[in-house]
Amino acid sequence: MPADLAVIGLGPLGLPLAQAAVAAGIPTVGYRTGPEPGSLSPAELRRMLSGGFRHAVGAAELGRVRTAVICPPTPRAADGGLDLSQVETAARTLAPRLRPHTTVILESPVHPGTTEEFLRPLLEKGSGLSAGRDFHLAYSPSRVDPGNRAFTPANTPKVIGGLTPACTESAAAFYGRLTDKVVRARGTREAETVQLLETNYRHVNIALVNEMAVLCHDLGVDLWDVIRCAETKPFGFQAFRPGPGVGGHAVPQDLIGQAGRGLRMVELARQVNEQMPRYVVQRAATLLNEHGKSARGARVLLLGVAYKPDLGDQQGTPAREIAVRLMELGASVSYHDPHVPSWSVLDRPVPRADSLYEAAADADLTILLQHHRTYDLQGLSVKAQLLLDTRGATPTGAAHRL
Numbered sequence: 001m002p003a004d005l006a007v008i009g010l011g012p013l014g015l016p017l018a019q020a021a022v023a024a025g026i027p028t029v030g031y032r033t034g035p036e037p038g039s040l041s042p043a044e045l046r047r048m049l050s051g052g053f054r055h056a057v058g059a060a061e062l063g064r065v066r067t068a069v070i071c072p073p074t075p076r077a078a079d080g081g082l083d084l085s086q087v088e089t090a091a092r093t094l095a096p097r098l099r100p101h102t103t104v105i106l107e108s109p110v111h112p113g114t115t116e117e118f119l120r121p122l123l124e125k126g127s128g129l130s131a132g133r134d135f136h137l138a139y140s141p142s143r144v145d146p147g148n149r150a151f152t153p154a155n156t157p158k159v160i161g162g163l164t165p166a167c168t169e170s171a172a173a174f175y176g177r178l179t180d181k182v183v184r185a186r187g188t189r190e191a192e193t194v195q196l197l198e199t200n201y202r203h204v205n206i207a208l209v210n211e212m213a214v215l216c217h218d219l220g221v222d223l224w225d226v227i228r229c230a231e232t233k234p235f236g237f238q239a240f241r242p243g244p245g246v247g248g249h250a251v252p253q254d255l256i257g258q259a260g261r262g263l264r265m266v267e268l269a270r271q272v273n274e275q276m277p278r279y280v281v282q283r284a285a286t287l288l289n290e291h292g293k294s295a296r297g298a299r300v301l302l303l304g305v306a307y308k309p310d311l312g313d314q315q316g317t318p319a320r321e322i323a324v325r326l327m328e329l330g331a332s333v334s335y336h337d338p339h340v341p342s343w344s345v346l347d348r349p350v351p352r353a354d355s356l357y358e359a360a361a362d363a364d365l366t367i368l369l370q371h372h373r374t375y376d377l378q379g380l381s382v383k384a385q386l387l388l389d390t391r392g393a394t395p396t397g398a399a400h401r402l
Helices: 014-023 042-050 059-064 085-097 114-127 165-175 188-219 223-230 264-290 319-328 356-362 377-383
Strands: 005-008 028-031 053-055 067-070 103-106 136-139 158-162 182-184 299-303 332-336 365-368 387-389
Touching: 005 014, 005 059, 005 085, 014 028, 014 042, 028 059, 042 053, 059 085, 067 085, 085 114, 103 114, 103 165, 114 136, 114 188, 136 165, 136 188, 158 165, 158 188, 165 182, 188 223, 188 264, 264 319, 264 365, 264 387, 299 319, 299 356, 319 332, 332 356, 356 377, 365 377, 377 387
Parallel strands: 005 028, 005 067, 028 053, 067 103, 103 136, 158 182, 299 332, 299 365, 365 387
Antiparallel strands: 136 158
């Protein structure tokens, strides 16, 4: 069966899109643009293959679809901007095979203006076609939330902004097959800026509550109780919770060099969040000292080294920097994570604890970095010699909270 959709980029954005398309009955072909993180369980792969998904055997297959969605990752580049190299690879691969009337949609996180000023010229030069006249071009911010069982592609509204009104409607017709609600933006720049606002909103609010965590500890105030009370307000407040740092694939965008200025609040939020791994290590060393132990030679167990609960994805996880800093202090570091069978830091394997409770009982300090559903925190708090909870997940009084 010929594919109707090509998903170009099979990482954390592309795989969920391909899964949703197959579930909606759309024959889909996937095309990799590089070494993209993202994986499927054997059961998920079997369901996709039986539903009509297949990997492209060559780039020629990209020219046989009605819709092509470009969604490789755009990590932070060395200069602080976004690395668009995989988006460029995708565009250069697709362009010579682009046929008239095809709908091309970009979903990767990008700065406003990228679809029109970066992607469009690549596609037009490589294809000889004109966007908005010969083929449709649009942007739609990805709203994937890995591991979220309540909100899926089917019930999460999809924002779409096209180069022209006809481009918007063509993209809306495609996404209307996947989701219950389509929201039309004025154009590609507005849709791109939706992604910018949503990502930065998360980072800024996490930074605020992370600063509150440090302040409340210094004041002797229980921040977790403060949040519990504050979130009862039915308007004007949304609860965010502190943690050891911010991970994931969506990086904050401060737009330095864009539009002649940057977003100062976003840059400050990034600085605050990047300090949290160091703060966790400082708290860990202080706890050890208060209990008559030195960080040098201490046995420290890290629980949950993925960036999000109940997933094995380690993209941007603060656990890596925390482990490095603990090692620099002379601590002996091990880890436990039911979703991460092996883990390396600085190209050195970190010992993995087989028995969680035995490891916690043996460690001088256990640090909860990620609250996986399988962790029995009540039992863990009893077994551990000393427990630092960076997620506020343990029962009150059972551990030292961030």
